[in-house]
Amino acid sequence: xxxxxxxxxxxxxxxxxxxxxxxxxxxxxxxxxxxxxxxxxxxxxxxxxxxxxxxxxxxxxxxxxxxxxxxxxxxxxxxxxxxxxxxxxxxxxxxxxxxxxxxxxxxxxxxxxxxxxxxxxxxxxxxxxxxxxxxxxxxxxxxxxxxxxxxxxxxxxxxxxxxxxxxxxxxxxxxxxxxxxxxxxxxxxxxxxxxxxxxxxxxxxxxxxxxxxxxxxxxxxxxxxxxxxxxxxxxxxxxxxxxx
Numbered sequence: 647x648x649x650x651x652x653x654x655x656x657x658x659x660x661x662x663x664x665x666x667x668x669x670x671x672x673x674x675x676x677x678x679x680x681x682x683x684x685x686x687x688x689x690x691x692x693x694x695x696x697x698x699x700x701x702x703x704x705x706x707x708x709x710x711x712x713x714x715x716x717x718x719x720x721x722x723x724x725x726x727x728x729x730x731x732x733x734x735x736x737x738x739x740x741x742x743x744x745x746x747x748x749x750x751x752x753x754x755x756x757x758x759x760x761x762x763x764x765x766x767x768x769x770x771x772x773x774x775x776x777x778x779x780x781x782x783x784x785x786x787x788x789x790x791x792x793x794x795x796x797x798x799x800x801x802x803x804x805x806x807x808x809x810x811x812x813x814x815x816x817x818x819x820x821x822x823x824x825x826x827x828x829x830x831x832x833x834x835x836x837x838x839x840x841x842x843x844x845x846x847x848x849x850x851x852x853x854x855x856x857x858x859x860x861x862x863x864x865x866x867x868x869x870x871x872x873x874x875x876x877x878x879x880x881x882x883x884x885x886x887x888x889x890x
């Protein structure tokens with residue numbers, strides 16, 4: 647396998663939410679048919695899917711990433727990630743990472759069929775799917791104090807450990823939001839994450855990530871929307887936000 651080493655091979659991180667099985671689409675919901683087209687394209691074009699643990703190893707060791715590295719991520723833990731997305735993932739021999747919200751998992755165990763059940767999490771092959779954190783109850787980290795963020799991360803870990811769900815020490819910011827504009831608050835925020843053993847963190851941003859990563863705690867993701875055509879998907883993969 648050709649190894650990564652040049653500026654021409656950035657890390658692409660895709661952000662999905664829901665996958666519908668009935669043809670419904672909106673900005674958060676990609677249809678199963680469109681997901682087939684997108685995943686088939688990734689496989690045919692030679693993208694190398696990564697798990698969060700693969701990216702952690704790269705950041706720690708500085709070893710090169712494989713050719714055309716891509717991280718496929720899903721936010722919030724919708725049940726269709728298991729019932730609809732997971733079979734498509736296996737069909738194209740790809741890998742995915744799901745950022746979980748414990749409060750939503752609790753709903754999935756009770757009255758709300760929209761969210762993953764604990765049995766779903768255990769059923770997915772850990773060689774194909776890994777889990778990260780997405781806050782305890784989906785509050786914006788831009789609005790929380792540093793102490794509240796520490797408490798939130800601790801509650802996430804405690805819940806997943808109690809339920810025996812293996813996870814990576816990675817977080818996707820709810821709403822993609824964190825203190826960006828104030829340099830002092832930004833540094834304090836990132837220091838808080840580091841002090842709480844967060845190794846990778848993800849915003850939105852819609853840009854490709856040059857490697858080596860400038861900061862593993864502000865990795866940008868490409869927002870994959872269900873209301874955009876396949877040509878936009880391909881252009882995002884190619885250029886990110888610079889859609890020309």
